Amino acid sequence: MATVDTDRFNRAFAAASGELPGHGNAEVARLREAAMARFASTGLPNRRDEGWRYTDLRRLDRLDRLDLTGLMGRIDGETVAALPDALASLDAHRMVFVDGRYEAALSAHEALPPGARLDVLSVHLGNGCEDAASILGTGLAEWNGAGQEGLAALNTAMTRDGVLFELPAGARLEKPILVVHLLTGKAGAVHPRNVLRIGPGAEADVVESFIGLPGSGGWTNSVLDGAIAEGGRVRHVALVRHGEDAVHTGRVTMEAARDANYTAQVLTLGGRVVRNEFLVRLSGPGAECGLSGGALADGRRHVDHTTEIVHAAPHTESEQVFRNVADDNARTVFQGRVVVERDAQKTDARQSGRSLLLSPGAEAQNKPELRIFADDVKCSHGATVGDLDKDALFYLRARGIDEAEARALLTRAFVADLLTLLPVEAVRTAVEDAVDGWLRRAVSEDR
Numbered sequence: 001m002a003t004v005d006t007d008r009f010n011r012a013f014a015a016a017s018g019e020l021p022g023h024g025n026a027e028v029a030r031l032r033e034a035a036m037a038r039f040a041s042t043g044l045p046n047r048r049d050e051g052w053r054y055t056d057l058r059r060l061d062r063l064d065r066l067d068l069t070g071l072m073g074r075i076d077g078e079t080v081a082a083l084p085d086a087l088a089s090l091d092a093h094r095m096v097f098v099d100g101r102y103e104a105a106l107s108a109h110e111a112l113p114p115g116a117r118l119d120v121l122s123v124h125l126g127n128g129c130e131d132a133a134s135i136l137g138t139g140l141a142e143w144n145g146a147g148q149e150g151l152a153a154l155n156t157a158m159t160r161d162g163v164l165f166e167l168p169a170g171a172r173l174e175k176p177i178l179v180v181h182l183l184t185g186k187a188g189a190v191h192p193r194n195v196l197r198i199g200p201g202a203e204a205d206v207v208e209s210f211i212g213l214p215g216s217g218g219w220t221n222s223v224l225d226g227a228i229a230e231g232g233r234v235r236h237v238a239l240v241r242h243g244e245d246a247v248h249t250g251r252v253t254m255e256a257a258r259d260a261n262y263t264a265q266v267l268t269l270g271g272r273v274v275r276n277e278f279l280v281r282l283s284g285p286g287a288e289c290g291l292s293g294g295a296l297a298d299g300r301r302h303v304d305h306t307t308e309i310v311h312a313a314p315h316t317e318s319e320q321v322f323r324n325v326a327d328d329n330a331r332t333v334f335q336g337r338v339v340v341e342r343d344a345q346k347t348d349a350r351q352s353g354r355s356l357l358l359s360p361g362a363e364a365q366n367k368p369e370l371r372i373f374a375d376d377v378k379c380s381h382g383a384t385v386g387d388l389d390k391d392a393l394f395y396l397r398a399r400g401i402d403e404a405e406a407r408a409l410l411t412r413a414f415v416a417d418l419l420t421l422l423p424v425e426a427v428r429t430a431v432e433d434a435v436d437g438w439l440r441r442a443v444s445e446d447r
Helices: 006-019 026-042 077-082 121-126 141-146 149-158 390-398 403-414 416-420 425-443
Strands: 093-098 117-120 162-167 177-183 193-198 203-212 219-228 233-241 247-256 261-268 273-282 288-297 302-311 317-326 331-340 348-357 363-372 378-387
Touching: 006 026, 006 149, 026 149, 093 117, 117 121, 121 162, 121 193, 149 219, 149 247, 162 177, 162 203, 177 219, 193 203, 193 233, 203 219, 203 425, 219 233, 219 261, 233 247, 233 273, 233 425, 247 261, 247 288, 261 273, 261 302, 261 425, 273 288, 288 302, 288 331, 288 416, 288 425, 302 317, 317 331, 317 363, 317 403, 317 416, 331 348, 331 378, 348 363, 348 403, 363 378, 390 403, 403 416, 403 425, 416 425
Parallel strands: 093 177, 162 193, 177 203, 193 219, 203 233, 219 247, 233 261, 247 273, 261 288, 273 302, 288 317, 302 331, 317 348, 331 363, 348 378
Antiparallel strands: 117 162
């Protein structure tokens, strides 16, 4: 299989650079060019990178066939209206992007608290912004060995749009921020970037929805860069439901200061090849992080969830709970790393990764990892891979429940932990419906 030629990305950048937001701003242009040079030096991650040993983008011919410029005409209204969205009825501050471009007609948000800002990134960059370096930064240097810095740099170089959300000290949003990324496949590759800045004691719910037309392809390479100041709270949900031939690479970086709390869940139910990466740094005493998530994968889908939580201060706490389900010839990956730095005494870190295989051709990889450089800590991890309990299946069958329904019930029970950990209550119904829809399609088929 041919590998993806890095020179194609350079040519795509040269073709698109004159139309990228902020191209007339010298600082923005400098940052984009530096980021493209960095990507050119690293290229796409592959299995020689330890963090990517199970997922190799360099040999992914789907990327080799894409238009990488992201240049395209406007989407017609009928196509936009036909795009599915399980969160359509959510009462939220809504920002909608179609093939990487903001769609004002589909977006709406009410008045925000004084001092809060919810901007369209392309408009902000095009208005001669003075904070380009903080918006287009490629991530904290401590994480540059994670293997995905090349993709973050490519996002910096090629991003066209996204959300800039700032919440001042003590403010609290009554409704979640909903950021919808709709992919039709017509744009080839899109690189959305969202930036969150949460002030001291402020509190917000953020929901990201990545969806696509049935059967659509394309590549979404997203970045969310966030910082939570002292005592702030962010509850974050990411729902990935791309078309059956789409590629998705997502990177979330979040820094939590003293007594800040970041709680997030990522759930993947679509896409051909998906890699979600969460990198969290607990930089102040008392900071807390809870990550949960999983994949429901069938066919020949490949889903990789990789996390790294760095405990950089004493008295910090984290918990990770991931549940993956693989059917047919699907493959799931969970890599969870916890790093406890030398001064992070009294750290409490817990990690659980479990995978369920529903067919002989399915495969799962669980790789928990602890790197501990302090001596007064409490850290634990566990990982299991197995199939449905035959005794439980027999028990249900013996009570008149047919095999398809029994399998669906047991699979639903396996992922129930994720539903109880869902951090944004407003999206519970949509998430449960999405899970049940997958079960009806995949698990309830006669075998």
